[in-house]
Amino acid sequence: MSIGIHSQITAAVFENANAPQRDERRKALLGVRGLRKRHGDRLLFDIDVLDIATHSAYVLTGMNGAGKSTLLRVLGGLERAEIDSLRFAGEDVLRVHPYPRALRRAIVYVHQHPILFSTSVADNIGYGLAVRGESPAAVRPVVAAAMAWAGVAHLRDTDPTKLSGGEKQRVALARAKVLQPRLLLLDEPTSNLDGAAREQVIALIPTMVEAGSSIVIACHDRDLINLHGVQRLKLRDGHLEYR
């Protein structure tokens, strides 16, 4: 399948995925006011308003070094920043460093180069459920379904160090999907992937919106940026533009 045809299919899926969003009049999921990040004396970004709606997909673009990854890491609770106020699912979040557990578990961040733990692929995918106290019996079918969804069922007991970049990325997406996050933050999910591996990853993303997550994707990938139904954010000169 060519990339062009694939993009059209993905776009259609994205539009379907965004149907609930239109129905629900874009309920606010995450609202941040006054978000500033400094690296030493340098102000990396100063964002007045950042709103993420439920059941929505966003691409976050910007030049290299604009702060896309840092912004995702801040939203993911992995990096500190100055935040005037933060609301999530209609609730004010009073403590943002670190995130309270409920928020911590509602947002999942996936690295540009995901790292897999030195255990089996299945255990990697079930990790988030295990730390939530789910029993192995409850985790097993969820993991099996996620592996089938990501096309990695045949890798169930494989040593993760033997996986290709595309396989690792799909395992990381499956690992995030089983948690049914309210907000999923993907940092350059298709970078360093080409051909079928890239298309397989792109195909998985809209189905996660369909499943109920909102997604913010930092990327340079034209096929992701140009998808219909995806809202575009751009970090330029330290400010966030809605396009």
Next chain:
Amino acid sequence: MNAISDAVLRAFALLFTGDPDLWRIVWVSVKTSIVGLLLATPPAILIGYVVAMRRFAGRRIVIWLAQAALSLPTVLVGLVLYLLLSRHGPLGGLQWLFSQSGIVLGQCVVALPVLLAFTLAAVQGLDPRYAETAIALGAAPLQVMVRVLHEARFGVMAAVLSGFGRVISEVGCALMVGGNIEGETRTITTAIALETSKGEFAQGIALGIVLVSIALLMNGALMLLQGDAHTVRERA
């Protein structure tokens, strides 16, 4: 030359005839070293992990002290513990001076900086994405620590093995705190020092062979672990 070969032959005889005095010394050494190590390992790993992962005021001073403590002469540790455990010292009431408990305390103090520094290095050397991924997937702080230490397990195991090597081969602290009492606090290293000073080389050589064997076993295990770790890193 004949005296040396004669001593070596008698040393092997002691080893293979199961000389009870010799093996009691080995047992005291191994027991106090393992108990001291077991006591030192949990706090050292915990401190090493926290220092590696957290940023706090005075962190660099802690790292500096931990690394400096690696080169601390064990005889100095022995002197300090002697003063603390002596009858008029603040810990004199424990009556641990010249006892195996005193040696265990000394081994614990000697092992702690080795374990801490090696754990610190192992966790610091680990890709930070392991901890971040665990956090991003909703792990609580204790669960993150378990995950990170599991990923750094080769380095942590190397820390434990190095700590064991350090305590079983040290002489200064065991001599000062244990007192080298036959059948009670005489360890491999203190016995070698004593027997050599008396001109009795056979038992010293036999104990030296045991010590070298233990060192070879420890380092062999370490090499096996490191070999596995290197393979994993190459594949990753």
